[in-house]
Amino acid sequence: MSTPSPDPQALGPASTGLEVRLAARAGWLSSHTSGLATTHVQGNVVILPRDVADEFLRYCQRNPKPCPVLAVSEPGDHRLPTLAGDLDIRTDVPRYRVWREGVLVDEPGDVRGIWRDDLVSFVLGCSFSFEQALIEDGIRLRHVDxxxxxxxxxxxxxxxAAGRFSGPMVVTMRPMKAADAIRATQITSRFPNVHGAPVHIGDPALIGIADLSQPDYGDAVAVLPDELPVFWACGVTPQAALAQARPPFAITHAPGAMLITDLLNHQLSSF
Amino acid sequence: MSTPSPDPQALGPASTGLEVRLAARAGWLSSHTSGLATTHVQGNVVILPRDVADEFLRYCQRNPKPCPVLAVSEPGDHRLPTLAGDLDIRTDVPRYRVWREGVLVDEPGDVRGIWRDDLVSFVLGCSFSFEQALIEDGIRLRHVDxxxxxxxxxxxxxxxAAGRFSGPMVVTMRPMKAADAIRATQITSRFPNVHGAPVHIGDPALIGIADLSQPDYGDAVAVLPDELPVFWACGVTPQAALAQARPPFAITHAPGAMLITDLLNHQLSSF
Structure with a gap:
């Protein structure tokens, strides 16, 4: 195991999960994790008081495509040993967001000072893992290009719905030729823990999307005449449900500043 | 939809889920459900007070192979609409077991009289669903034969472990020739909600089983010289964890008297 550099520029696609976590823990890395430790599973983080957490876990159980749970902590426990032996959820996310009654109140680099004995941590899979598998299979992703x-x-x-959690499913869209859409369906079906197979292919109006050139989040890309828009459940869904539920207290990762685990993307493949 | 007969003998492999549930609800069916509505998903039932339920759901999340959660109710809600629109968990299981501090105290035909506003119902997948897929693929199962x-x-x-829940994994064993073991691995990998791929193939000593002829539950079958024992995670695992946790109050299905859902076994296939 190499010693992490104090220079976050030294982190890159080949970094280990531990290197990225140590850089975040030491405060050297406080920005986004895109392009770092690319073979490793990156996770969305949601931390909630126990009573809200119980409702949120039921919400995730009922909506596994948008809310694929990779791990849940014991109440008050800052460890998530199934994701990494050394992991400390209070320090290992590069940047956090702290919410009170649904209002963003702080963006700290660690949350040891506001930790509570009743907090339950969730790590949810993200589409980065399956995008890596698509790219390795030779499928071009326009937004990446x-x-x-x-x-x-x-x-x-x-x-x-579960308890106070409900709301619309948020989806990502990737334009593909039909053969790639079929192959991408096969590949992503193997990854149920990172959103799995598409939820829709083709006419966006059928799932209530009026105009593909006006995404609600992220950037629009062109859909060419010989392409189909392919839609996957998105990890923004639980964030939207959380914003709507407005729990008294919540901590999440800051957008793009994900938790890097020791799991490899390949290990999430079920087949 | 046909009207269910008051004669449980009229129920059989081709019965609908609703017919079997109505027979259980009316008290006409109080015994095992093996061989009934064979294309439908049958589920293990665990009903717990909310605080214990929260720990149990975390236990299931951490142990998805032995504890595949098909549905969880809201606290106090007797419905499980994702499994069947009419389902009433207080009446639709043919026979229940009621536990206090881990001790079996009753085996009633319905639990309306002891229902509580804080009870959360879990339905867990069972290997019956994947056995049906194996048999349809031409794989012989010795215990069935x-x-x-x-x-x-x-x-x-x-x-x-999660909260007070922990314990050893319990497995089922089916002897197979190598080609069938490989094919069975492919088929059951498609069914993550009913235990998924095997957890072990071959030498039983490697997973702590001293003597295949002495199962801890169920009946021994021969393993022929050209066969491998193939092991799958088993739904008795959460029952054993429950017995060990000894929660103040719990309701389960009686052995073999499962909940029949409107889901079809084929619908659980992820690929």
Whole structure:
């Protein structure tokens, strides 16, 4: 194991999960994790008081495509040993967001000072893992080629409510030729823990999207005449449900500043 | 939709889920559900007070192979609409077991009289769904051919603890020739919600099983010289964890008297 450099510029695609976590823990890395430790699973982070956490876990159980749970901590426990032996969820995310009654109140680099004995941590899978598998299979992703954020849309598909959590499914869209859409369906079906197979292919109006050129989040990309838009459930769905639920207290990762685990993307493949 | 007969003998492999549930609800069916509505998903039932339920859901999240959650209710809600629109968990299981501090205290035909506002219902997948897929693929299952219960063993594989829940993984064993073991691995990999791929193939000593002829539950079957024992995670695992946790109050299905859902076994296939 190499010693992490104090220079975050030294981190890159080949970094280990531990190197990125140590850089975040030491405060050297406080920005986004895109392009770092690319073979490793990156996770969305949601931290909630126990009573809200119980509702949120039921919400995730009922909506596994948008809310694929990679790990849940014991209440008050800052460890998530199934993701990495050394992991400390209070320090290892490069940047956090702290929410009170649904209002963003702080963006700290660690949350040891506001940690509570009743906090339960969730790590949810993200589409980065399956995008890596698509790219390795030779499928071109336009937003990656164009250096953009993926296009995301709120849909008319309702998630299944649990407690105070509910709301529309948010999806990502990637334009593909039919053969690639079929191959991408096969590949992503193997990754149920990072959103799995597409939720829709083709006419966006059928899932309540009026205009593909106007995404609700991220950047628009062109859909060429010989292409189909292919839609996957998106990890913004639980964030939207959380914003709507407005729990008294919550901590999440800051956008793009994900938790890097010791799991490899390949290990999430179920087949 | 046909009207269910008051004669449980009229129920059979081609019965609908609704017919079997109505028979259980009316008290006409109070015994096992093996061989009934065979294309439908049958589920293990665990009902717990909310605080214990929260720990149990975390236990299931950490141990998805032995504890595949098909549905979780809201606290106090007797419905599970994702499994069947009419389902009432207080009446639709043919026979229940009621536990206090881990001790079996009653085996009623319905639990309306002891229902509480804080009870959360879990339905967990069972291997019946994937056995149907194996049989349809032409794989012979010796315990089925011999009219026996499948052989089950406690192993040295520890489940991941959550709250008061922990304990050894319990597995089922089916002897197969190598080609069938490979094919069965492919088929069951498609069914992550009903235990998924095997957890072990071959030498039973490697997972702490001293003698295949002495199962801890169910009936022994022979393993022929040209066969491998193939082991799958088993739904008895959460029952064993529950017995060990000894929660103040719990309700489960009685052995073999499962909940029949409107889901079809084929719908659980992820690929």
């Amino acid at each position: 164009e250096g953009k954020n993926v296009a995301m849309y709120r849909t008319s598909i309702a998630t299944k | 011999e009219g026996k219960n499948v052989a089950m063993y406690r192993t040295s594989i520890a489940t991941k």
